[in-house]
Amino acid sequence: MGEMLRPVSGEDHRGYRKYRIKGIDRDIIARKGGPTKQQIKESDSYQVLRKNQNEFGAASKLAKSIRNSFSSEVAKLCGSYVSGKLTALVRNTIKKSEGEKGKRPVLISGNKADLIGFDFDSGKKFEEVFRARYHLKPGSQFGHFIFHCSTFIPEESIIHPKGATHFKLYNHVVGLSDMKYQESSESYDYLESNSNGCHATETSELLPITRLNLEPFYFSLSLNGVCQKQKEHLSLAVLMGIQFYQFESGKYKECKEGNAISIVQMV
Numbered sequence: 001m002g003e004m005l006r007p008v009s010g011e012d013h014r015g016y017r018k019y020r021i022k023g024i025d026r027d028i029i030a031r032k033g034g035p036t037k038q039q040i041k042e043s044d045s046y047q048v049l050r051k052n053q054n055e056f057g058a059a060s061k062l063a064k065s066i067r068n069s070f071s072s073e074v075a076k077l078c079g080s081y082v083s084g085k086l087t088a089l090v091r092n093t094i095k096k097s098e099g100e101k102g103k104r105p106v107l108i109s110g111n112k113a114d115l116i117g118f119d120f121d122s123g124k125k126f127e128e129v130f131r132a133r134y135h136l137k138p139g140s141q142f143g144h145f146i147f148h149c150s151t152f153i154p155e156e157s158i159i160h161p162k163g164a165t166h167f168k169l170y171n172h173v174v175g176l177s178d179m180k181y182q183e184s185s186e187s188y189d190y191l192e193s194n195s196n197g198c199h200a201t202e203t204s205e206l207l208p209i210t211r212l213n214l215e216p217f218y219f220s221l222s223l224n225g226v227c228q229k230q231k232e233h234l235s236l237a238v239l240m241g242i243q244f245y246q247f248e249s250g251k252y253k254e255c256k257e258g259n260a261i262s263i264v265q266m267v
Helices: 036-043 044-068 082-095
Strands: 016-019 028-031 134-138 144-147 166-177 179-182 187-190 199-203 217-222 232-246 250-254 260-266
Touching: 044 082, 044 166, 044 179, 044 187, 144 166, 166 217, 199 217
Parallel strands: none
Antiparallel strands: 016 028, 134 144, 144 217, 166 199, 166 232, 179 187, 232 250, 232 260
């Protein structure tokens, strides 16, 4: 197996070089002797590569806006490879769009169902871990959501890791704009640039994992400002997450395993 490509600090290091391509928000690492940045940009031989890079750059850009909406607490619920998984998810929506490859629009608004159920951890969906009956419904305004959970027994309704004594629920919403390729800038731009990435997070109290019924509880969250009005090219991804804790020696310690966070609704 060949040596793994990895970021390098200089332009030329141990047989590799790095460069940037417009629309892709990361360094490109390649072996010495491969095509130059100028060749990739202008040569007819690399038309397919350029088209793939254009769409990959758009998908990566939108995926990053989702990740950037997470607080440090929410980010802890995500798996190591969520960036690549998110980018692949968005790229699949691009493939459904009509138009010239490399310039096809990113239409999240027309492919909302594709995002529902996406898990940000390693194969653990929120609803497979948290099996209690709950309702998550829109409130009176666009961007307002109400979470309500009926009474349930945590030991019976939550798949929790060994040693976990408590849990906390997270409700997160983030605005996602459709994107269009702009000939003038030769890159993808958001159609709702002021609203893309707007977000809000709400959490429950720390709740015990017991064999006794928990009382019904609810919480709500609302987006502020520009996301409070429905827009043609703006979608809202609604996430639910669960973090487990172990109470030991008078302190609550976060569990590293068993946690989950998923997109449960698209509005």
